[in-house]
Amino acid sequence: xxxxxxxxxxxxxxxxxxxxxxxxxxxxxxxxxxxxxxxxxxxxxxxxxxxxxxxxxxxxxxxxxxxxxxxxxxxxxxxxxxxxxxxxxxxxxxxxxxxxxxxxxxxxxxxxxxxxxxxxxxxxxxxxxxxxxxxxxxxxxxxxxxxxxxxxxxxxxxxxxxxxxxxxxxxxxxxxxxxxxxxxxxxxxxxxxxxxxxxx
Amino acid sequence: xxxxxxxxxxxxxxxxxxxxxxxxxxxxxxxxxxxxxxxxxxxxxxxxxxxxxxxxxxxxxxxxxxxxxxxxxxxxxxxxxxxxxxxxxxxxxxxxxxxxxxxxxxxxxxxxxxxxxxxxxxxxxxxxxxxxxxxxxxxxxxxxxxxxxxxxxxxxxxxxxxxxxxxxxxxxxxxxxx
Numbered sequence: 001x002x003x004x005x006x007x008x009x010x011x012x013x014x015x016x017x018x019x020x021x022x023x024x025x026x027x028x029x030x031x032x033x034x035x036x037x038x039x040x041x042x043x044x045x046x047x048x049x050x051x052x053x054x055x056x057x058x059x060x061x062x063x064x065x066x067x068x069x070x071x072x073x074x075x076x077x078x079x080x081x082x083x084x085x086x087x088x089x090x091x092x093x094x095x096x097x098x099x100x101x102x103x104x105x106x107x108x109x110x111x112x113x114x115x116x117x118x119x120x121x122x123x124x125x126x127x128x129x130x131x132x133x134x135x136x137x138x139x140x141x142x143x144x145x146x147x148x149x150x151x152x153x154x155x156x157x158x159x160x161x162x163x164x165x166x167x168x169x170x171x172x173x174x175x176x177x178x179x180x181x182x183x184x185x186x187x188x189x190x191x192x193x194x195x196x197x198x199x200x
Numbered sequence: 201x202x203x204x205x206x207x208x209x210x211x212x213x214x215x216x217x218x219x220x221x222x223x224x225x226x227x228x229x230x231x232x233x234x235x236x237x238x239x240x241x242x243x244x245x246x247x248x249x250x251x252x253x254x255x256x257x258x259x260x261x262x263x264x265x266x267x268x269x270x271x272x273x274x275x276x277x278x279x280x281x282x283x284x285x286x287x288x289x290x291x292x293x294x295x296x297x298x299x300x301x302x303x304x305x306x307x308x309x310x311x312x313x314x315x316x317x318x319x320x321x322x323x324x325x326x327x328x329x330x331x332x333x334x335x336x337x338x339x340x341x342x343x344x345x346x347x348x349x350x351x352x353x354x355x356x357x358x359x360x361x362x363x364x365x366x367x368x369x370x371x372x373x374x375x376x377x378x
Contacts, residue, residue, distance in 0.1 A: 002233070003235030005235060006235040019283035020284070022230050022284055022287060023287015023288045025222075026284070027289060027295070028295045029222050029223045032214045039309075039310070045367060046374065058224060062221050063231075063346075064351070084354045086352065086353045086357065092357060093335050094335030095357060096332070097328050098332035099365020100332075101328035103325070103365075103376075104376070105322050110240035110288060114292030116289065117292030122307045122309065122319060127244070127326060129322060129330065130330040131248060134334060135248045138248055138249070142264065156352070158356065166351050173348075
């Protein structure tokens with residue numbers, strides 16, 4: 001049955017209407033969870049607010065396990081869904097650069113849009129920075145082109161890489177997530193005791 | 201004063217695990233309907249290509265990177281992620297209105313830095329994030345979250361890259377936040 005649009009069950013004309021609706025739901029969830037504040041987001045790295053870890057890992061395991069069930073019931077043809085291609089070196093470097101961007105800038109792209117929506121100037125400047133960074137990358141692309149295309153492994157999944165079936169990975173992520181939820185509860189309590197100026 | 205209290209007092213956020221379940225279901229629904237996950241940085245890339253294509257069309261089309269995203273029959277803004285990101289703005293605004301967080305322009309910064317310094321750092325951080333997202337083939341939503349949820353190796357790499365780096369360098373940037 002699914003994916004509905006690639007399988008022609010929902011016409012291509014609905015694509016952009018669906019895009020806006022999904023975006024609205026995405027923005028609403030991010031903002032309502034507190035992701036429109038850079039101080040809430042940065043808290044995950046300093047132990048005073050683990051909301052990022054809770055939302056991110058819960059979403060991850062719900063989506064992973066959900067996909068397993070959809071596949072099991074025959075509702076979704078997993079061979080037809082998009083698998084992000086892997087470029088080993090560039091993705092490691094990209095991840096590291098984004099890590100710096102997150103700590104220094106306090107947002108990531110999606111969360112900065114919701115920050116702008118409620119009037120956060122730091123979110124606006126972050127988005128200006130995003131624009132400048134991507135513009136800089138595009139203009140300087142000839143310098144990076146060789147590296148950018150290096151380490152290509154195709155649209156590879158963890159299962160294809162290791163031979164371990166996907167449900168085992170879903171299980172492992174779930175166990176790690178639950179342990180992290182439990183452990184960070186205590187860390188957060190301790191760190192918050194010593195923070196007076198931050199309102200939760 | 202009352203608006204300031206709504207903004208700076210006790211923020212009424214939803215339970216993070218509820219937020220996570222909703223976000224996970226949204227990703228599931230998105231993959232079920234469209235065959236792929238959600239994203240964010242792609243919309244800014246479209247804006248960059250559009251600006252460049254308006255200012256210098258021939259240079260843009262011959263640029264080995266931007267040229268891929270230019271087409272004769274529609275603007276580079278006419279992409280799925282641009283519409284989705286407009287939705288993110290609307291959804292953020294809707295939630296902000298419901299929970300009383302929409303207010304005049306303001307800045308979140310740690311107690312040890314000024315707002316102005318925070319703006320400069322936000323631009324630098326944003327630029328780094330933008331740059332990194334091109335090498336990473338997506339950001340926290342497109343690569344780390346949607347990628348990992350679909351068991352893509354690249355998604356896992358980007359996820360560990362972002363958060364691993366964050367934890368390693370957090371100590372050196374602690375004055376920005378605590």
